[in-house]
Amino acid sequence: xxxxxxxxxxxxxxxxxxxxxxxxxxxxxxxxxxxxxxxxxxxxxxxxxxxxxxxxxxxxxxxxxxxxxxxxxxxxxxxxxxxxxxxxxxxxxxxxxxxxxxxxxxxxxxxxxxxxxxxxxxxxxxxxxxxxxxxxxxxxxxxxxxxxxxxxxxxxxxxxxxxxxxxxxxxxxxxxxxxxxxxxxxxxxxxxxxxxxxxxxxxxxxxxxxxxxxxxxxxxxxxxxxxxxxxxxxxxxxxxxxxxxxxxxxxxxxxxxxxxxxxxxxxxxxxxxxxxxxxxxxxxxxxxxxxxxxxxxxxxxxxxxxxxxxxxxxxxxxxxxxxxxxxxxxxxxxxxxxxxxxxxxxxxxxxxxxxxxxxxxxxxxxxxxxxxxxxxxxxxxxxxxxxxxxxxxxxxxxxxxxxxxxxxxxxxx
Amino acid sequence: xxxxxxxxxxxxxxxxxxxxxxxxxxxxxxxxxxxxxxxxxxxxxxxxxxxxxxxxxxxxxxxxxxxxxxxxxxxxxxxxxxxxxxxxxxxxxxxxxxxxxxxxxxxxxxxxxxxxxxxxxxxxxxxxxxxxxxxxxxxxxxxxxxxxxxxxxxxxxxxxxxxxxxxxxxxxxxxxxxxxxxxxxxxxxxxxxxxxxxxxxxxxxxxxxxxxxxxxxxxxxxxxxxxxxxxxxxxxxxxxxxxxxxxxxxxxxxxxxxxxxxxxxxxxxxxxxxxxxxxxxxxxxxxxxxxxxxxxxxxxxxxxxxxxxxxxxxxxxxxxxxxxxxxxxxxxxxxxxxxxxxxxxxxxxxxxxxxxxxxxxxxxxxxxxxxxxxxxxxxxxxxxxxxxxxxxxxxxxxxxxxxxxxxxxxxxxxxxxxxxxxxxxxxxxxxxxxxxxx
Numbered sequence: 001x002x003x004x005x006x007x008x009x010x011x012x013x014x015x016x017x018x019x020x021x022x023x024x025x026x027x028x029x030x031x032x033x034x035x036x037x038x039x040x041x042x043x044x045x046x047x048x049x050x051x052x053x054x055x056x057x058x059x060x061x062x063x064x065x066x067x068x069x070x071x072x073x074x075x076x077x078x079x080x081x082x083x084x085x086x087x088x089x090x091x092x093x094x095x096x097x098x099x100x101x102x103x104x105x106x107x108x109x110x111x112x113x114x115x116x117x118x119x120x121x122x123x124x125x126x127x128x129x130x131x132x133x134x135x136x137x138x139x140x141x142x143x144x145x146x147x148x149x150x151x152x153x154x155x156x157x158x159x160x161x162x163x164x165x166x167x168x169x170x171x172x173x174x175x176x177x178x179x180x181x182x183x184x185x186x187x188x189x190x191x192x193x194x195x196x197x198x199x200x201x202x203x204x205x206x207x208x209x210x211x212x213x214x215x216x217x218x219x220x221x222x223x224x225x226x227x228x229x230x231x232x233x234x235x236x237x238x239x240x241x242x243x244x245x246x247x248x249x250x251x252x253x254x255x256x257x258x259x260x261x262x263x264x265x266x267x268x269x270x271x272x273x274x275x276x277x278x279x280x281x282x283x284x285x286x287x288x289x290x291x292x293x294x295x296x297x298x299x300x301x302x303x304x305x306x307x308x309x310x311x312x313x314x315x316x317x318x319x320x321x322x323x324x325x326x327x328x329x330x331x332x333x334x335x336x337x338x339x340x341x342x343x344x345x346x347x348x349x350x351x352x353x354x355x356x357x358x359x360x361x362x363x364x365x366x367x368x369x370x371x372x373x374x375x376x377x378x379x380x381x382x383x384x385x386x387x388x389x390x391x392x393x394x395x396x397x398x399x400x401x402x403x404x405x406x407x408x409x410x411x412x413x
Numbered sequence: 414x415x416x417x418x419x420x421x422x423x424x425x426x427x428x429x430x431x432x433x434x435x436x437x438x439x440x441x442x443x444x445x446x447x448x449x450x451x452x453x454x455x456x457x458x459x460x461x462x463x464x465x466x467x468x469x470x471x472x473x474x475x476x477x478x479x480x481x482x483x484x485x486x487x488x489x490x491x492x493x494x495x496x497x498x499x500x501x502x503x504x505x506x507x508x509x510x511x512x513x514x515x516x517x518x519x520x521x522x523x524x525x526x527x528x529x530x531x532x533x534x535x536x537x538x539x540x541x542x543x544x545x546x547x548x549x550x551x552x553x554x555x556x557x558x559x560x561x562x563x564x565x566x567x568x569x570x571x572x573x574x575x576x577x578x579x580x581x582x583x584x585x586x587x588x589x590x591x592x593x594x595x596x597x598x599x600x601x602x603x604x605x606x607x608x609x610x611x612x613x614x615x616x617x618x619x620x621x622x623x624x625x626x627x628x629x630x631x632x633x634x635x636x637x638x639x640x641x642x643x644x645x646x647x648x649x650x651x652x653x654x655x656x657x658x659x660x661x662x663x664x665x666x667x668x669x670x671x672x673x674x675x676x677x678x679x680x681x682x683x684x685x686x687x688x689x690x691x692x693x694x695x696x697x698x699x700x701x702x703x704x705x706x707x708x709x710x711x712x713x714x715x716x717x718x719x720x721x722x723x724x725x726x727x728x729x730x731x732x733x734x735x736x737x738x739x740x741x742x743x744x745x746x747x748x749x750x751x752x753x754x755x756x757x758x759x760x761x762x763x764x765x766x767x768x769x770x771x772x773x774x775x776x777x778x779x780x781x782x783x784x785x786x787x788x789x790x791x792x793x794x795x796x797x798x799x800x801x802x803x804x805x806x807x808x809x810x811x812x813x814x815x816x817x818x819x820x821x822x823x824x825x826x827x828x829x830x831x832x833x834x835x836x837x838x839x840x841x842x843x844x845x846x847x848x849x850x851x
Contacts (some may be wrong), residue, residue, distance in 0.1 A: 047826040086829055239829040240836055247823065248839035251497075251512055252848055301848045308840040316831055 009036070009074060010392070012384025013065075013186075014082040014194065015057065015174060017046045017220030017243060018339060020064040021378070024072055025368065025385040033389045035368040035382065039068035048220040048239040049084035049194070051173045058177040065186060078187045080384040082194035083131065083174060084221050086239030088166040092136070093121040097157045104153045106140070111150060114138070114159035122163045129168040131193050136160040136231040162232045164193050190391060195223025195235055197383030200390075201363035202337050203227065210331040213321060213354070214361075215314075216379060217340040219243050224317050228329035234321060240313045242340040245269070245306055252305040253297055260284070265343075270303050271310040272345025277303060303345075310346060314353045333357035339377040444633045444643045446470040447528040447558075448626055451546045452503075452510070453478070454536025454565055456485050457615070458622040463487055467627055469634075473524050475549065477513045477541045478502035491524060493517040493545060496842045503540025507578055510544020516838070518552060525553040529643060530633075531560050533590060534622050538567035538575040543582035547589035554591065559647050561629075562590035563622050566597045592650040592657040592748060596621060628661050628744045632698040632730060641698055641730030649694045649728070649748055658689060661744040670713050673743040678720055692747035694726040699744075702737035713743070721747075 014021045020043045025035040041064040045056030065076055095118030097110050119133045138146040140154035149157060171191070178186050198216040211228040219242040226234040242265075249261040268282050280299040321327065333356045336346060341360055350358035362374045363382035373382050448470055450459035456474045463472065463486045474487040479500030482490050492500060494513020503509040514521060525531055531553040535542035546562065553560045564586060567575050587593050596618055632641050650657065662676020678689060689695075697717060699710075714729070721727065823829075823837040830836065834843065841848070 047823070048829070050826075052826055086827065238831070239827075243823075244837070244839075247837075248841060251516075251839050252841060254508060254512070256508065298848075304846060304848065305839070305841045308844055308846060312836070312840045312844075 008078065010385045010388035011068075011076050011079045012082070012197075012381045012388065013061075013079040014197075014381040014384060015046060015051070015061060015177070016043055016218055016339075016380070017049055017241065018218070019043050019377075020060055021381040022064055022068040022076075023373065023378070023381040023385050024068070024074070025366070025382075025389070027389045027392050031393055033366040033386055035366050035370075035373050035385065037068075037072045037369065038372055038378070038381065039064060039071055041067065046220065047243075048086060048241070049218065049237070050170055050220075051177055054173070054177060057174075061177050076186060078189045079178075080197075080388040081175075081178070081188045081191045082197055082380050082384055083166070083171055083191050084194040084218075084223055084237055085166060085170050086221060086237050087170055088131070088164065088193060088223075088235070088237045090162060090164045090235040091122045092160060092162050092233065093118045095119065095121055095159050095161065097159075099155050099157055104155055106149045106152050106154055106157055108150055110157050111138070111159065114157045115161050118159050118161035119163055122165070124165055127167050127169060128165050129171065130163050130165045131171070131191065132162075132164040132196065134162040134164070134196075134232050136162055136233075160231075162235070164196070164235050190387060192384055192387050193223070193235060194218075194380045194383075195225045195237065196232070197381075197387055198223065198337055198379035199225040199227070199232075199335075199383065200386045201365075201379045201383035202335055202361040204365060205230070207332045207335070211326075211329045212332040213330055213334045215317065215334060215336050215341075215350070216338040217241060217313075217336065217346075218338045218380075219340070222313060222317065222338075224321070226321055226324075226326050226330065228326055233326055233329070234324055236317075236320060238313060238316055240309070240316075244309055244313075245340070245343075248305050248309050249302065253301065264297075264302060265306065268299060268302055269306055270344040271307045272348045273303055273307050274345075306343070307345075307349070310343070310349055311353070314350055318354055327356075330356060333359065335359055335361040337361045337376045337379040341376045444530055445528045446530045446532070446626075446630055446633075447473060447525055447553075448532040448534065449473045449475060449525070449549055449553075450485075450487070451475045451533060451535040451549055452539055452542030453481055454539070454618075455534040455542050455546070456481065456487070458534040458563070458619045460486050461619040461623040462626060465623055465627075467623070469630055470626065471528070475514075475521070475541075475545065476502075477510065477545070489524070491517065491520060493521070493541075503544060505540045505575075505578075507540055507544035507582060510539075510541040510546075511548055512544075513541070514545035514548035516842075518548065519835075521549055521552050522556060525549070525558060526556045528553070528556075528558050530629075530646070531558040532563060532626055533560060533586075534563045535586075536565045536567070537579035537582040537586075538571065539578075543578055547582065547585040550586060550590040554589070559643075559651060560590040560592075561650065562586050562593045563625060564593060564595050565618055566595060566599070568598045568602070594625070594657050594659045624661065625659055628698070628742075629746075631700070631732075632696075632744055635700075635732050635734075637730050637732035639729060639731045641696060641728065645696060645728050645730075646746070649696050649746055656691070656749045658692065658745065658747045661742060664741045664743075665739060669739070669741040670709055670716070673741045674713065674716050677743040677745045678717075689720050689745070689747055690722055691749045692722065692725055693749060694728075695721060695745065695747040696728050696730070697743065697745055698730045698732070700732045700734055700737055700742045702740060703733055703735060704738050705733075705741065713741075717745075 010025050010027065012023045019040050021038065021040045023035060023038045025033055028034050041060060044060050045051060045053030051057040069076055095114045095116065097114035097117060099106050099110050101107060115133060115135060119130060137144065137160050138149045139158040140146055140149055140152060141156050146152065175188065178188065195214065195216050199214040203212060203214065208227040209230045214225045216223040220239065221241050222238045224236055225232060245265055246258055246261045249255065249264060250258060255261050264284060277299045281296045282299055283294050283296050285294050334350050334354050336350060336358060347358045347360060360376060362376050363379050364374070366373070366382070448459055448462065450456040450473070453476070456476055459472050459474060472487045472489060474482060474485045474490045475493060476482040477492070477494045477498045479492050481502070482492055494509065494516050496516060497509060497513050503513060533546055533550045533553065535546035537543050546564070550560045550562055564583060566579050566583070569576065583593065583595065598618065633643055633646065660677040662673040664670060664672030699713065828835055828837050
């Protein structure tokens with residue numbers, strides 16, 4: 001087996017606040033992506049996208065990996081891991097390099113130098129580490145709009161790079177959970193910002209060129225990524241998600257159990273305030289300290305509580321994106337994905353707040369077992385496999401030190 | 414949330430940074446004590462402390478009812494759950510009391526932070542004390558304090574439902590505090606006669622709570638012939654799931670030994686008097702005058718041991734006080750300590766107080782015990798840290814876990830704050846949206 005020419009499978013692991021998801025796929029000979037199977041277990045010890053209870057989270061991850069191995073009849077050795085958390089932020093920087101060769105032909109090394117200098121320009125507070133340096137565009141002797149300058153002539157090369165960074169120890173909390181499994185050794189190939197992974201899964205080249213905003217609304221966090229002119233321009237995380245909806249409703253309706261609140265959101269939830277629901281009621285079984293009883297709630301109350309939360313969350317992200325002046329560069333609109341994106345009324349609410357088209361988006365651009373992956377909550381984990389596939393493609397096409405460094409810096413397509 | 418908050422707690426220095434030349438200046442060993450009264454009954458009890466002129470410990474009154482809180486004589490006050498109750502009280506619903514405490518949990522944390530010993534006084538059976546009391550106890554324990562809950566149970570004639578709520582509250586309190594001392598109001602009826610007014614009938618409870626706090630404070634802060642210190646108290650009470658007994662008695666004249674013992678061992682206010690026989694660890698604090706004789710002391714302890722089981726671990730403390738000529742007080746704290754065996758004994762910092770014969774320096778007012786040893790500091794830190802660690806991985810947390818889901822999902826995670834606004838609090842509450850008739 002070791003000498004088999006067949007490249008190993010690509011495994012994505014998404015340690016989410018509500019569920020741990022694993023997806024397995026392979027890079028087809030033609031460079032495309034084929035997905036083969038997935039597994040999902042309920043998550044514990046994770047809050048707001050980060051591990052807060054090491055033992056619980058480790059146990060869940062171990063269970064997920066083992067079950068996936070059995071279900072898919074394979075051994076999981078290397079994974080692509082998604083990372084998120086409210087501490088993640090991003091910055092755009094420009095770096096410069098003087099072209100070193102006598103012929104003024106720009107080499108991969110010159111490109112690396114310019115990108116490294118761009119990265120060095122991002123001033124990070126103590127303890128922050130860079131997760132991704134994504135190349136945006138290049139300038140040769142001041143002339144912009146160059147996507148790949150290698151082989152072109154010039155004397156001065158500038159690179160725009162988008163750096164995604166966060167607090168190292170917080171990432172480590174999640175990484176440490178994988179070390180529990182030393183006996184079967186799961187190694188991390190790449191760690192990927194989960195918002196970036198989601199955007200890879202749902203956007204095609206066209207969406208990126210036109211400009212789009214991806215909102216991945218999970219249970220713990222909402223990750224956002226903004227593309228304009230084919231480049232990533234802004235990324236970030238707001239640690240608000242479905243758990244906040246649950247908690248708000250729990251307090252608002254004075255419910256006793258979290259599960260009850262989640263069930264009410266599933267069955268009766270909407271974030272769009274529709275005047276026709278006024279006066280309508282729903283009956284819900286609740287248990288008191290003493291006995292089971294049935295309570296009647298105004299549907300409007302449920303919607304008001306949920307609307308307030310999502311309205312606020314969307315406005316915060318809108319303000320962050322618009323403050324960078326990116327609104328005029330987004331032509332395709334907002335893509336809503338993640339486990340909470342299905343909430344009724346969310347598309348309408350997003351359209352009214354962002355004043356641009358919004359759509360519910362699920363992973364696309366792969367073959368294999370399409371149905372089980374074409375769900376909004378699968379975006380991150382499918383994106384991870386896609387990320388792995390892109391990396392393999394890069395490694396395939398350009399071996400050598402340059403590819404190694406690019407891998408090391410963790411660049412995405 | 415705190416419309417009439419006065420000064421923010423008289424700043425108990427947070428864990429002094431160690432290493433700052435502990436050798437030169439002897440470190441003042443002063444146990445920092447906070448007494449939190451929660452709900453109507455709890456606040457009444459700490460009002461009694463103020464009225465009795467006891468100002469050695471920091472007091473905090475917590476209530477959902479703004480009006481009741483305003484009438485308290487305690488200076489430090491915290492109104493909780495304003496967004497939930499609009500300052501009108503919890504209306505006898507413990508759930509509201511609990512949510513109210515959750516709503517202002519960070520402020521509660523600020524108030525109890527940095528204290529070694531926190532008393533939580535609350536009446537069970539109502540809304541605020543029953544619901545918010547355990548939350549406050551738990552927060553205090555998370556902050557590393559030894560938490561002693563003093564709770565009252567309602568009169569039987571207040572109804573079965575109220576008693577059930579009280580029992581539930583008691584259970585939650587046992588899970589939340591290190592130890593719970595329980596007083597049944599019914600026992601008050603035994604004390605009352607035909608003439609006793611309703612107002613007077615409640616006095617013994619308040620006095621008992623007030624006395625209890627004072628006695629424990631005295632025991633911990635006075636330098637005795639044989640000392641009882643905070644570590645001793647911790648070793649008896651820390652994380653007890655069993656019954657806790659607290660009693661004290663005073664005696665005078667020839668029969669002072671019998672009188673004091675009688676008071677300490679059969680206090681009519683204690684819920685369960687056969688705890689002593691079942692107890693596994695006991696602290697006995699005796700304060701007597703210089704005229705107290707050795708045979709009298711022997712008689713006292715012999716009598717005491719008759720009441721105790723054979724396996725009991727007993728720690729005695731003796732304070733000689735010039736003012737106690739021909740007088741005697743006995744304080745007993747005992748626990749059945751069912752859970753204590755599950756703890757790793759090696760971790761417990763069992764610092765044996767050397768039985769030094771220190772001269773009791775001043776009388777009347779007790780000076781803080783001065784201890785110079787750096788170990789003392791380490792011990793204290795160790796205790797604090799241990800307290801915190803226990804909150805995290807105690808097996809008992811099974812019951813607390815249930816609470817976690819109802820108490821709010823974001824209790825132990827970093828808050829999401831944007832532009833100075835705590836987004837973990839429900840948006841509709843922050844936006845002032847009122848849901849009518851919930």
